[in-house]
Amino acid sequence: MRDVSIVGAGMVKFGKYIDTSMKVLGRDAVNNALGSAGADKKQIEAAVVGNAMAGLITGQECVRGQVVLREMGIGGIPIVNCENACASSATAFHLAWLYVASGMYDVVLALGMEKLYHVDKKKSFAAIGSAVDVELMQQIVAQMNEQQAKLKAERAARGEAEKQGGAGESRSMFMDFYAAGARDHMQRFGTTKEQFARVAVKNHYNGSLNPHAQYQDVCTLEDVLNSPLVAEPLTRLMCSPIGDGAAATILCASSIANRFTAKPVKVLASLLSSGTDHGRDEAGVVTRVAQQAYEKAGVGPKDLSVIELHDASAPAELMTYEDLGLCKQGEGGKLIDEGATEINGRIPVNTSGGLLAKGHPVGATGVAQICEVFWQLRGEAGKRQVKEPKIGLTENGGGMVRNEAAAMSIHILGV
Amino acid sequence: MRDVSIVGAGMVKFGKYIDTSMKVLGRDAVNNALGSAGADKKQIEAAVVGNAMAGLITGQECVRGQVVLREMGIGGIPIVNCENACASSATAFHLAWLYVASGMYDVVLALGMEKLYHVDKKKSFAAIGSAVDVELMQQIVAQMNEQQAKLKAERAARGEAEKQGGAGESRSMFMDFYAAGARDHMQRFGTTKEQFARVAVKNHYNGSLNPHAQYQDVCTLEDVLNSPLVAEPLTRLMCSPIGDGAAATILCASSIANRFTAKPVKVLASLLSSGTDHGRDEAGVVTRVAQQAYEKAGVGPKDLSVIELHDASAPAELMTYEDLGLCKQGEGGKLIDEGATEINGRIPVNTSGGLLAKGHPVGATGVAQICEVFWQLRGEAGKRQVKEPKIGLTENGGGMVRNEAAAMSIHILGV
Numbered sequence: 001m002r003d004v005s006i007v008g009a010g011m012v013k014f015g016k017y018i019d020t021s022m023k024v025l026g027r028d029a030v031n032n033a034l035g036s037a038g039a040d041k042k043q044i045e046a047a048v049v050g051n052a053m054a055g056l057i058t059g060q061e062c063v064r065g066q067v068v069l070r071e072m073g074i075g076g077i078p079i080v081n082c083e084n085a086c087a088s089s090a091t092a093f094h095l096a097w098l099y100v101a102s103g104m105y106d107v108v109l110a111l112g113m114e115k116l117y118h119v120d121k122k123k124s125f126a127a128i129g130s131a132v133d134v135e136l137m138q139q140i141v142a143q144m145n146e147q148q149a150k151l152k153a154e155r156a157a158r159g160e161a162e163k164q165g166g167a168g169e170s171r172s173m174f175m176d177f178y179a180a181g182a183r184d185h186m187q188r189f190g191t192t193k194e195q196f197a198r199v200a201v202k203n204h205y206n207g208s209l210n211p212h213a214q215y216q217d218v219c220t221l222e223d224v225l226n227s228p229l230v231a232e233p234l235t236r237l238m239c240s241p242i243g244d245g246a247a248a249t250i251l252c253a254s255s256i257a258n259r260f261t262a263k264p265v266k267v268l269a270s271l272l273s274s275g276t277d278h279g280r281d282e283a284g285v286v287t288r289v290a291q292q293a294y295e296k297a298g299v300g301p302k303d304l305s306v307i308e309l310h311d312a313s314a315p316a317e318l319m320t321y322e323d324l325g326l327c328k329q330g331e332g333g334k335l336i337d338e339g340a341t342e343i344n345g346r347i348p349v350n351t352s353g354g355l356l357a358k359g360h361p362v363g364a365t366g367v368a369q370i371c372e373v374f375w376q377l378r379g380e381a382g383k384r385q386v387k388e389p390k391i392g393l394t395e396n397g398g399g400m401v402r403n404e405a406a407a408m409s410i411h412i413l414g415v
Numbered sequence: 416m417r418d419v420s421i422v423g424a425g426m427v428k429f430g431k432y433i434d435t436s437m438k439v440l441g442r443d444a445v446n447n448a449l450g451s452a453g454a455d456k457k458q459i460e461a462a463v464v465g466n467a468m469a470g471l472i473t474g475q476e477c478v479r480g481q482v483v484l485r486e487m488g489i490g491g492i493p494i495v496n497c498e499n500a501c502a503s504s505a506t507a508f509h510l511a512w513l514y515v516a517s518g519m520y521d522v523v524l525a526l527g528m529e530k531l532y533h534v535d536k537k538k539s540f541a542a543i544g545s546a547v548d549v550e551l552m553q554q555i556v557a558q559m560n561e562q563q564a565k566l567k568a569e570r571a572a573r574g575e576a577e578k579q580g581g582a583g584e585s586r587s588m589f590m591d592f593y594a595a596g597a598r599d600h601m602q603r604f605g606t607t608k609e610q611f612a613r614v615a616v617k618n619h620y621n622g623s624l625n626p627h628a629q630y631q632d633v634c635t636l637e638d639v640l641n642s643p644l645v646a647e648p649l650t651r652l653m654c655s656p657i658g659d660g661a662a663a664t665i666l667c668a669s670s671i672a673n674r675f676t677a678k679p680v681k682v683l684a685s686l687l688s689s690g691t692d693h694g695r696d697e698a699g700v701v702t703r704v705a706q707q708a709y710e711k712a713g714v715g716p717k718d719l720s721v722i723e724l725h726d727a728s729a730p731a732e733l734m735t736y737e738d739l740g741l742c743k744q745g746e747g748g749k750l751i752d753e754g755a756t757e758i759n760g761r762i763p764v765n766t767s768g769g770l771l772a773k774g775h776p777v778g779a780t781g782v783a784q785i786c787e788v789f790w791q792l793r794g795e796a797g798k799r800q801v802k803e804p805k806i807g808l809t810e811n812g813g814g815m816v817r818n819e820a821a822a823m824s825i826h827i828l829g830v
Contacts, residue, residue, distance in 0.1 A: 001518050021550065052477050055470035061545035062467050062500035063814035063821040066689055070816045071548075076691035076703075079822065080506055083496040085477035091495055095510065102517030103416050130476035133486075135436065274481055276491035288491075399478035401485045406478040407494065 001101040003254035005264035006413070008037025009371040011247035014214040014359030016117040022054060022246070026068035026113045029246035029364075033109070037250040037260045044250075045105040046078040048096045050089030050112040051363035052398075053127040057118055068113065078105075083363075085131035086312065087398030088112060089247065090272070090366030090409035096251050097270040106253050112367035113246035124242045128172045128362070131399035131406070137173070144176045151183075151232060171230055175239055175313060177400060179231035182315035186233065189330035191318065193233040197224040198336045199314040200238045200356055206343060207353025209384040212368075214243045214359030224314075238314035238356070245361035247368035263378045268297035268391070269412040275404020285408045286323035286395065293393070294325075297412040301325035304347055305389030306376045308369035310397045311354040320395060321349070343384055351376060351384045369394040370411060377415045390415060416516040418669035420679035421828070423452025424786040426662035429629040429774030431532040437469060437661070441483035441528045444661035444779075448524070452665040452675045459665075460520040461493040463511045465504030465527040466778035467813075468542040472533055483528065493520075498778075500546035501727065502813030503527060504662065505687070505781030505824035511666050512685040521668050527782035528661035539657045543587045543777070546814035546821070552588070559591045566598075566647060586645055590654055590728060592815060594646035597730035601648065604745035606733065608648040612639040613751045614729040615653045615771055621758060622768025624799040627783075629658045629774030639729075653729035653771070660776035662783035678793045683712035683806070684827040690819020700823045701738035701810065708808070709740075712827040716740035719762055720804030721791045723784035725812045726769040735810060736764070758799055766791060766799045784809040785826060792830045805830060 010032020012025050026049075034041060049065030060067060065079045078099075084091040089112020096110035118124045129137060185191045201221055207213035219237060227237040250260070257264035271293045275285045294300055301324055309324070311317035318332035326347055327335045335341060341349035352358045352372040355365060373392035375381045391414045399406030425447020427440050441464075449456060464480030475482060480494045493514075499506040504527020511525035533539045544552060600606045616636055622628035634652060642652040665675070672679035686708045690700045709715055716739055724739070726732035733747035741762055742750045750756060756764035767773045767787040770780060788807035790796045806829045814821030 023550075055545065056474070056476055058549065059471070059545055060549045061471055061542070062498055062503075063546055063548075063816055064498075066814065066816040066821040067548045067550075070689070070821075075689050075817075075819070076700075077689060078509075078687040079499075079689045080510065080687070081498040083477055083479075083498060084494075088477075094493075095495065095513075098510075098513055098517055098519065101519075102513055104513065104516075127476070130470065130474055131478055133478075133482045134473065134475045135438075135482075272493040272495070274485070274490050274492060274494045285491075399481065401478055401481040402490075404490070406481040406485075 002103055004097050004100045004251055004267045005254040005257040006249050006267065006374050007252055007257050007260035007264050008033045008039060008250035009374040010036050011212055011368050011371050012245055013212045014243050014245035014361055017244040018117060018119065022113055022115045023068050023071045025244060025246040026111060027072045029113065029248040030072065030109065030111060033248035033250050039250055039260055041074050043107050044074060044077060044109045045107050046099050047074065047109040047111065048080045048082060048092040050082050050092030050366060051114060052083055052085050052088045053114060053116060053130065053362060056127040056130060057115055057123060065111065084407035085399030086310065086362050087366055087396045087407040087409050088363040090396035090411065091407060093249065093367055093370055093411065094270050094272045094409055097267055100251050100253055106256060108251050109248060110251060110367055111246065111248045112364040114361035114363035115244045116242050116361050117244050125172050128174065133401050141173060144180065147180065175230050175234055178313035178316055179234045181319065182233055185315060185319060191333040193225065194221065195333035195336050196233060196238055196314045196318060197221050199311065199317045200224045202342055203311060203350050203354040203356040206351050206384055207357025210353050210358060213353040213357050214241060215357045234313055240312045240355035240360035243359040243361045245359060245364040245368065247364045247371050249367055249370055249374065265374050265377050266414050267411065268414045269293040271296065272407065272409045274407055275402065284323060285405050286320060289408050289410045290324050293410040293412050299391055299412065303391050304393050306351060306373060306386045306392040307347065307349045308352060308372050309349060309395040311350055311356050312360060314356065317350065317354065324395065343386060348386045351381060351386060366396040366409060369396055373413050377413060417518055419512050419515045419666055419682045420669040420672040421664050421682065421789050422667055422672050422675035422679050423448045423454060423665035424789040425451050426627055426783050426786050427660055428627045429658050429660035429776055432659040433532060433534065437528055437530045438483050438486045440659060440661040441526060442487045444528065444663040445487065445524065445526060448663035448665050454665055454675055456489050458522050459489060459492060459524045460522050461514050462489065462524040462526065463495045463497060463507040465497050465507030465781060466529060467498055467500055467503045468529060468531060468545065468777060471542040471545060472530055472538065480526065499822035500814030501725065501777050502781055502811045502822040502824050503778040505811035505826065506822060508664065508782055508785055508826065509685050509687045509824055512682055515666050515668055521671060523666050524663060525666060525782055526661065526663045527779040529776035529778035530659045531657050531776050532659050540587050543589065548816050556588060559595065562595065590645050590649055593728035593731055594649045596734065597648055600730060600734060606748040608640065609636065610748035610751050611648060611653055611729045611733060612636050614726065614732045615639045617757055618726060618765050618769040618771040621766050621799055622772025625768050625773060628768040628772050629656060630772045649728055655727045655770035655775035658774040658776045660774060660779040662779045662786050664782055664785055664789065680789050680792050681829050682826065683829045684708040686711065687822065687824045689822055690816065699738060700820050701735060704823050704825045705739050708825040708827050714806055714827065718806050719808050721766060721788060721801045721807040722762065722764045723767060723787050724764060724810040726765055726771050727775060729771060732764065732769065739810065758801060763801045766796060766801060781811040781824060784811055788828050792828060
C-alpha cells in the first residue's frame with residue numbers, strides 16, 4: 001500500500017444552522033478544503049461522505065453525498081455514502097485513505113456533514129438514539145432507569161439533596177451510558193467529579209481560541225459543577241452539545257503531494273474497528289485499536305505531540321487518556337490535575353475545544369478532528385497552536401452495540 | 416492492486432417478511448455465504464454492509480451492520496455501513512473488494528440487506544423517495560405530473576380510453592422517471608410496449624426457475640399488457656416489486672482462494688461512479704462506467720456469457736442492453752424480440768429473474784446480482800443454468816440526482 005498525505009482541510013464553524021441546508025454547509029467545507037489545498041474540484045477523483053442522521057432529521061437518505069456534491073458540480077466520480085454513527089466521517093476518511101493507499105485513485109475527498117439541530121429537540125435526540133441496536137434500546141434504557149432510581153434512593157438515604165435540574169428530560173441516551181462509566185471510574189479509582197469538570201474547563205478554554213468552535217466562552221470549575229445535572233456525575237457543561245456542521249479534507253498519494261503544497265501531512269496509520277463482546281477490563285476497543293495504530297505508525301504514546309479525541313462527555317476524555325496509554329489505568333484524573341493535556345502541557349488534548357466546546361455535529365466530527373491535527377501539524381492553529389508538533393492522533397468512536405463501541409477509528413498523522 | 420476472488424455467496428429468498436427482523440435475514444445470508452465458502456465467521460477480517468432505507472422504515476440508522484453482525488458474533492473488525500440507494504450493496508461489494516485489492520485485509524464480507532415492506536405501503540414508497548434530492552423532489556414531481564396530464568389530454572383527444580387502474584395511487588416516483596424514459600425510447604426508435612412487456616415475460620419465466628425469487632410464477636405477454644397501468648407505458652408487471660431480503664459474498668485475495676474452494680470466481684473489474692450533468696445522448700453514466708469496466712477487465716460486450724442488470728422496470732433492461740453495448744442504440748427491442756437475452760440465447764440477461772421477478776429489496780440487490788453471476792460461473796444455477804459461462808457482468812444503479820443516476824456500479828467477474 002502506498003503512502004497517503006493530506007494536502008487540504010476545511011470546515012465551517014460548528015453551530016445551529018436552522019435555516020441553512022446541508023448543501024450549503026457541505027459546499028462551504030469542501031470549498032475551504034479545496035482552497036487550503038490549492039486544488040480545483042475537477043481534480044477530485046473520488047469522494048467519500050460521512051453522515052449519520054440526515055435521514056431521520058430531514059428525510060434525505062440514500063444519496064446524501066451526491067445531493068451536496070452534484071449541486072456544486074462534483075460528479076462523474078465514485079461517491080460513497082458511509083455511516084458509523086459518531087464515527088461516520090472518520091470512516092469516510094478511512095475509506096478515502098483506502099482509495100488512495102490502494103493505488104486506485106490519486107486525489108480523493110473525505111467529507112463529513114450533519115444537520116442535527118431541529119426546532120423539536122426530541123427529534124435530534126431520537127436520531128442520536130438510532131446509533132444503538134434500536135430493538136434492544138428500550139431494554140437497556142429500562143436497566144439504566146433502574147440503576148438511576150437505586151442511586152437516587154441511596155442519595156436520599158444519605159440525606160443528600162436531589163440536584164436533578166430537569167436537563168435529563170430531553171437528552172441523548174448516550175449520556176446515561178457515559179454517566180454509568182464515570183460512576184464506575186470514580187468507584188474503582190477514586191476519580192472525582194471535579195476532575196471530570198476540569199476536562200470541560202480546559203476544552204471550553206481551548207474552544208474560546210478556536211473560531212470554528214460552536215461555543216467560544218470560557219467557563220470556571222464552578223460554572224461546570226453548577227450547570228444543570230444531566231445524569232450523575234454529568235452536568236450539562238460536561239456533555240457535548242447538539243449542532244450542525246461540515247468538515248472536509250483532500251487526500252492524495254504522497255508522491256504527488258508537492259503538486260498541492262510544500263507542507264503535506266502524512267497519514268501514518270488509518271484504522272477502523274468495532275467492539276467485541278469484551279468489556280473495558282479486557283483492554284477494550286480503544287486500547288486495542290490504538291495499539292494497532294501505534295504499531296502501524298511505528299510510534300508510541302510518548303511520541304505524540306497533539307491529540308483530538310472523542311470527548312462526547314468530559315469523563316470519556318479522561319478515560320480515553322488511559323485507553324490511549326497517555327497514563328496508567330486509573331490515573332486519568334491525575335493527568336488532568338497536572339495540566340498535562342492543556343495546550344502548553346506535555347501532551348495537549350482537544351486543542352480545538354473538542355466535542356464539548358467545538359461541538360459535535362455527529363457525522364462531521366471525525367473529519368473535523370483530522371482538520372484540527374492537520375492545522376496543528378502545519379503550525380496553522382492560531383491562538384491555540386501547540387509548539388512544533390510532529391505527530392498527532394485522532395480518536396473517534398461511534399454508536400454502541402452490545403455495550404461496546406459499534407465503530408472505533410484511530411488515525412495517526414505526522415510531518 | 417492485487418487480484419481478488421469471490422469464494423462464497425449466499426442469500427435468503429426475497430419476499431415479504433413482515434415478522435422477521437433484519438438480524439435474521441442478514442444472519443441467514445451471511446451463514447449461507449460462509450457455508451458456500453466453507454469458511455468460519457472468525458476468518459472474516461472486515462465487513463462492508465449496504466442498506467438503503469432501514470432508518471426510514473424501522474428507525475435503525477447509523478450502525479445497521481453492527482446490529483446484525485454483532486448479534487451473530489462477528490465483531491472486533493472494521494464494519495462499514497454504506498449507502499447508495501439501489502446501488503448500496505454493489506457499493507458495499509466494491510469497498511470490500513477495495514479492502515482486499517489494497518492488500519489491507521485478506522478475507523472480507525460484503526453484505527446487502529433491506530426490510531422495505533411495511534404494512535403501510537406509503538411508508539415503503541416514501542423511503543424509496545429519499546433516493547433523490549429531497550429538496551428538489553417536489554419540483555420534479557410537479558413537472559412529471561404536468562407531463563402526465565398532457566399525455567392524458569392527448570390520449571383523450573385521440574379518443575383513447577384511460578387505462579389508469581389506480582396502481583399509480585401508491586407507487587414509487589421512480590416509475591415516473593422510467594415511464595418518461597420509455598416513452599422517449601418509443602418515440603425515438605419505434606420501440607413498442609410489447610417489446611417492454613417481453614422483458615417482463617422473460618424475467619418472470621427466469622424467476623420461476625429460481626428458488627430465491629420473490630415471484631416464481633410465469634406470465635404471458637397478455638398478462639403483462641393487461642396488468643394495471645402504473646404510468647404509461649408501464650404496467651404493474653413491468654415494475655419491480657417491494658420486498659425484503661439479504662445477500663452476502665465472501666471475498667479474498669486470489670492468492671489464498673484455494674484455501675476455501677477449488678472454484679473461485681475472479682473479480683476482473685469493480686467500478687463505481689456517479690452521474691454528471693450530461694444526458695443520455697452524451698453517452699450517459701452506464702455506457703461510461705461499462706467502458707471503463709471493459710477496459711479494466713480486458714474484455715468487450717461480446718465476451719460476456721451472462722449478465723445481471725438493473726431492471727427496476729422492464730424498459731430499463733431494454734435500454735441497458737444498448738448502454739452496455741450488447742446491441743446498437745435503438746436496437747434493444749430487436750434484441751428482446753430475437754430471444755438473444757433468454758437463458759439459452761446469445762447473451763442471457765437476468766437469469767435470476769432480475770429485479771422484476773427475483774425482487775428488489777433495495778440494499779440487497781447489488782450483492783444478490785453478484786451471487787447470481789457467481790452461481791452461474793460455477794455451474795450452480797440449477798434449472799436456470801447458462802451453458803458453460805466464462806465471464807459475467809453486473810450492472811446496479813442507485814438513486815437519481817440532477818436527472819442522472821446518483822450511483823452506478825459495474826462488476827465483471829470471470830472463471
